Structure formats: structure tokens, C-alpha cells
Amino acid sequence: MRVLVAGSRGLIGTALVTALAEAGHEVRRLVRGSGEYTWDPPAGRIDDNALKGVDAVVNLCGSSMVNRWSAARKQMITDSRVEPTEVLAEAVAEYEIPVLVNASAVGFYGDRGDRVLDETEPRGEGFLAHLCEAWEAAAAPAKRAGARVVHARTGLVLSRHGGLLGVLKPLFRFGLGGRLGDGKQYLPWISECDEAGALRFVLEHDSLSGPVNLAGPEPVTNAEFTRALGLALHRPAPWRVPAFALRLALGETADEMALVSQRAVPAALRDAGYAFIHPTVDAALAAAR
């Protein structure tokens, strides 16, 4: 396949481009600024050459969500996802590209305690849940034009190159690791290899469309994750960061990203026959150490 990837310089995009190239697919990187194929999402402009003859588009755009969220920051988080999706969905429709795989997140489900969350679950509450809804809705022009549209509802990607572990590993290495709040909240993780592998699988399997959870088959609680990361790094992680301290430091971000419980499972991937390279959090953390 000839695949156009937006957000290709990011954590997931870098891994995906490598996985696609290794599998013999031709990849075009769509970048802001200078490059072979360029675009300007706020201006609604995409290089004509980028779109011609393309079999699929993967959109992995979005500014960082880490940090305390001000109103301006929330707007930027939203705009950097919804706007590029709108532009790409219109382009997919205009150029009759058969497939659009668009990033989304397990944040769609909101804070749901112990409930097992497959793709049939409704949207939850909170900023991220509403953001994910708008992000997914922005792909509508592609769907209306008859393209196969997949919303890749991704969990926390465990990578040796950054992301969540880029923040946690130094803390744990200094012996400052600990669970967050009561540690009972579920954390839907996925290894970087499986994130890229599942995106490739979704591209190659026509039976998949609509929401697809990209999360490992065995979600763990924050306390279990903390213990597993401590073991993987050979460091004890005895501390507990109280919920009130997290809220003081991070405001709303604490509830939406650190204390939220999302027991998301990859039902659509499992039904379609995807075999996880790292089916347990221990295996994923060993690969990301």
C-alpha cells in the first residue's frame, strides 16, 4: 500500500513509519514546514502530490496533553487534533482515498471504574471524552464519501523513546516511584511495537472500521503498573502520591489523566485476529526499559 502519514515525526508516527516500511509498504510523510510532502492545517492546504495515488491516510497529529491545562492550552489541544482531521477527511473525500485511520484515545470513555470497556461503550464525561467525540466526528466527510474510517482509540503507549515512561522512568530511577491516589484506577497501556503493529494491522484488514481500542489485552491498575515498572527498573516504588497533591499540582489534568480509571480492552482487534507482541504489561515494560 501507499500510505500517507501525518504526525509522522511523533512518538507513534516514527514507530509506524518504520513498521510500514519493514512490511514493504510505501510511506509518504506529510509534514508541517519543509519536507517532500507538506501541508498547513490551519490554512487547509495540502500538497497535491502528497494525495495523488494514495491507498490510505493515517493521521497522528496532536499537540502534547501533558501539563496543567489552562483554557488556552485546552483550545490548543483541541484545535491541533480536530482541525488536521477535518482537513485530511476532506482530502480523503476529494481524492477518493479508500482508507483513513485517525488517532483518537481511550479518553473517549471517561472515568469508568472497574467496568470493562470495549468499543460498544458510550462516551464518558470530561474534557477528554468530549474532545475525542469531536475528534472522531471531524472524520465524517471521509466516511460520507465512502472511505473506511477507523478511530484508533489508543491507550498509554509504553516506549523507550518518551511518552509516559519518559516522565516516569527518571522518577523511578531516583527511587521516587509510587502509585497515584489509591492506585485502584485502571490504566490501559500498549507497547510501542503493538501500537505500530496494530495500526498496520488495521490498515491491512478491511473488516475493521469505526472505533478500535489500541490497548493491551490485560489492563492493570495503577498500583499493579507501579509495581511492574519498579520491578522492570530494579527499583522499589514504595511511595504514594495522594490525589489532593496531584490535583494541587496539575488541576483538572490530574483527574483526567492520572486518577482516571479506564479498563479498555482490545475487543475489535482480538475479534479480527491481531496477535499482541507484548500481551502483558511486564513484557511491554521489559521492551521499553
Ligand SMILES: NC(=O)c1ccc[n+]([C@@H]2O[C@H](COP(=O)([O-])OP(=O)(O)OC[C@H]3O[C@@H](n4cnc5c(N)ncnc54)[C@H](OP(=O)(O)O)[C@@H]3O)[C@@H](O)[C@H]2O)c1
Ligand atoms: N502517545 C500516547 O500514549 C497516546 C495515547 C493516546 C492517544 N495518542 C494520540 O496519538 C497521536 C500521536 O501521539 P504521539 O505520542 O505520537 O504524539 P507526539 O509524539 O507528540 O507527535 C504528535 C505529532 O502531531 C503533530 N502536531 C503537533 N501539533 C500539531 C498541530 N497543531 N497541527 C498539526 N499537527 C500537529 C506533530 O507533527 P509534525 O511532525 O508535523 O511536527 C507530531 O508529529 C496524538 O494525537 C495523541 O493524542 C497518543
